[in-house]
Amino acid sequence: MGGTFGPLLIVDSLAHRPFRVFAVDMDGDADLDLLTSYYEEQTVWFANDGAGNFGPQNTIAVPFGPYWSFHPADLDGDGDQDVITYSGIFPNHVLLWYAIDGGGVFSNPTTIDGTAITNYVLATDADDDGDVDIVTESSGIGVRLYANDGSGAFSPPQLLDAVIQITSIQSGDLNGDGHTDFIYASTLSDMIRRVLGGFSAPDTAGFTNGDPFVDLELADLDGDSDLDIVTGQQQNNHVIWMANDGTGVFGAANVISNEYPWPSRMFVSDVDNDGLPDVLCSSSIFDRAFWFKNLGTSTSIHGAAINEISAAPNPFHDRVTIRADHALLATDRLVITDTRGVLVRELRGNSSHELTAERDGLAAGVYVLRMQRAGILRSATHLVVY
Numbered sequence: 001m002g003g004t005f006g007p008l009l010i011v012d013s014l015a016h017r018p019f020r021v022f023a024v025d026m027d028g029d030a031d032l033d034l035l036t037s038y039y040e041e042q043t044v045w046f047a048n049d050g051a052g053n054f055g056p057q058n059t060i061a062v063p064f065g066p067y068w069s070f071h072p073a074d075l076d077g078d079g080d081q082d083v084i085t086y087s088g089i090f091p092n093h094v095l096l097w098y099a100i101d102g103g104g105v106f107s108n109p110t111t112i113d114g115t116a117i118t119n120y121v122l123a124t125d126a127d128d129d130g131d132v133d134i135v136t137e138s139s140g141i142g143v144r145l146y147a148n149d150g151s152g153a154f155s156p157p158q159l160l161d162a163v164i165q166i167t168s169i170q171s172g173d174l175n176g177d178g179h180t181d182f183i184y185a186s187t188l189s190d191m192i193r194r195v196l197g198g199f200s201a202p203d204t205a206g207f208t209n210g211d212p213f214v215d216l217e218l219a220d221l222d223g224d225s226d227l228d229i230v231t232g233q234q235q236n237n238h239v240i241w242m243a244n245d246g247t248g249v250f251g252a253a254n255v256i257s258n259e260y261p262w263p264s265r266m267f268v269s270d271v272d273n274d275g276l277p278d279v280l281c282s283s284s285i286f287d288r289a290f291w292f293k294n295l296g297t298s299t300s301i302h303g304a305a306i307n308e309i310s311a312a313p314n315p316f317h318d319r320v321t322i323r324a325d326h327a328l329l330a331t332d333r334l335v336i337t338d339t340r341g342v343l344v345r346e347l348r349g350n351s352s353h354e355l356t357a358e359r360d361g362l363a364a365g366v367y368v369l370r371m372q373r374a375g376i377l378r379s380a381t382h383l384v385v386y
Contacts, residue, residue: 003272003293011046011054024072024081025364027104030315030386032366035083037070043085047104060098060106061085073123073132075099076152079364084134085109086118093117095136099152112146112154124171128179128197135182137166143184143195143202160195161202164188168216172227172342173197174205174248181248185213185231192216192229196248205250211235219268219277220341221294227342230279232263239263239281239292256292261285269339275370275380277341308379309334309371315384322347322355322369324379333372336383338365359385 017039026033031050037043043061046054060083070085080102086095095118096109117139126133126145134146134154142162146154165187174181179197183205186193190212194205211233218227221241229242229250239257242250256279264284271278276294283290309324322334328349336345336357344367347357367383 003278003291009052012057020070022072025386026072026081026100028080028102028386030317030384033104035070035072037085043070043083045104058104061087061109069118069121069136071121071123075123075132075148077131077150078102082152084112084121084123086121086136095121095134095146097152110152113157116141116144116157120166120169122169122171124180126171126180126182135160135169135171137164137169137184140164143169143182145199158199160199161193163193163202167212167214168231170216170218172218172340174218174227174244176226176246183216183218183229185216187212192231192250194248205229205248211238214264215266217266217268218340218342220337221268221277221279223276223296223341225343227340230266230268232266232281234262234264237261237263239266239279241279257281257290260288260290268341270368270380270382273380273382275368277339309369309381311369311381311383314382315386317359317386319356319358320383322357324353324371327351327353328355328371329373331373333370335370335372336362337368337370339368341368 018036019039022035023032024035026045031048033048034046042059044057044059072081072083075082075097076099080100082097082099084097095113096111098109099107118136119139120137122135123132126135127147131148131150133148136144138144143160144157145160146157148154163186166184167187169184171180171182181197182195184193192205193202195202213231214234215232217230221228226244226246228244232239237258238255240253240255242253244250260283262283262285263281265282267280268277271291276296278294279292281290311320311322330349332349334347337343362385364385369381369383371379
C-alpha cells in the first residue's frame with residue numbers, strides 16, 4: 001500500500017547530532033546513498049548496496065569548527081556528486097567544496113570563501129549558464145551568489161539582498177519565463193522575499209500574520225504547472241501552502257495542519273505513489289515526522305488506474321522504454337516531472353503499447369512519470385536516472 005512505512009532502520013547508532021540528510025548517488029552505482037553531517041564532527045556518507053542496506057561511514061571532511069550547512073552538487077561538470085560544506089568558529093569561517101572521482105573518493109578541499117559566516121547553502125544554476133552556482137546567506141551581510149565558471153572555480157560573491165537571518169532559500173522558475181528565480185524567508189519578519197531571474201531588485205512574494213516562516217519548499221501542489229510555496233510557522237503551529245498564479249504572485253495561506261507543535265522542516269514528495277506531490281514535515285520538539293496526503297484536483301486519479309504504465313530499464317542511463325497495457329493514443333500526454341511536480345519533459349502517445357524516451361540531458365535523480373488522457377491522470381510511476 002502506498003504511503004505505508006515499516007519500522008525504523010538504524011544506519012549509524014553512534015551518530016552525534018546529524019542535522020540534515022540527502023539521499024544521493026555518491027559512488028555512481030545507480031542507487032541512493034546517504035550523505036549527512038554531524039555537528040562539530042564531520043561530513044560523512046553511507047553506501048547503499050542496492051537493497052537499502054548501508055555500509056560503514058565514509059568520511060569526507062573534518063571541520064574547522066561546527067558544521068552549519070552543506071549541499072551535494074556536480075560543481076565541475078563531470079557527472080559526479082561533489083559536496084559543498086561550510087564550517088566555522090571564530091576566527092575561521094570556511095566555505096569550501098570537495099570533488100568526487102565517481103567512486104565515492106573525494107579530493108582535498110577547494111576554498112570558495114574563507115571569511116564570511118555562512119548560515120545557509122543552496123546549489124543551483126543561478127545565472128542560467130548550465131553549471132551549478134552557490135547561493136548563501138552570510139551572517140550580517142545577506143543573500144549572496146558565487147557564480148561558477150563551469151570548472152568549479154567561483155567568482156567573488158555578488159550581493160542579491162541585504163536581508164539577514166534567512167531560514168531557507170529555494171530556487172525555481174516562479175513566473176514561467178524560463179529563468180531561475182529565488183525565494184527565501186527570514187526570522188526577522190513574516191515576509192517571504194524573492195529575486196526574479198536576471199537578479200532583479202528583491203521584493204515581497206507573500207506574507208501572513210506576524211509569524212515568521214521556518215522553512216520553504218517549492219512544488220506544484222495544485223497541478224497547474226507552476227511552483228507553489230509550502231512552509232511552516234512555529235508560533236501558531238501552522239503547516240501551510242500558498243498558490244502561485246503563474247506569474248510569481250502568491251495567494252493567501254492555505255492551512256494544511258495546525259495540530260502539531262513547532263514544525264521545523266518541510267519536504268515535498270510523492271509518498272504514496274499516486275502521481276501527486278504530498279507534504280512532509282518534521283517537528284523539532286515533538287520528535288516526530290508527519291506526512292499529509294495530497295487529495296488532488298481535477299487532474300487527480302479518478303478511481304483505479306485504467307492504463308497501467310511501466311518503464312524498463314529502471315533505473316536507466318541512456319534511454320527508457322515506457323510500456324502501457326493499452327495503446328497510448330496520440331492525444332495522451334506522458335509527463336515527466338521532478339518529485340516536486342515541476343515539468344521537465346513531455347511526450348505524446350504513438351498509438352502503440354510502447355514508447356522509447358531518450359535521456360537527452362536529463363540530470364541523474366528520481367522523477368515521476370504520469371500518463372494523462374483528456375486532462376485526467378490515469379497512471380503514474382517513478383523513473384530513476386543515473
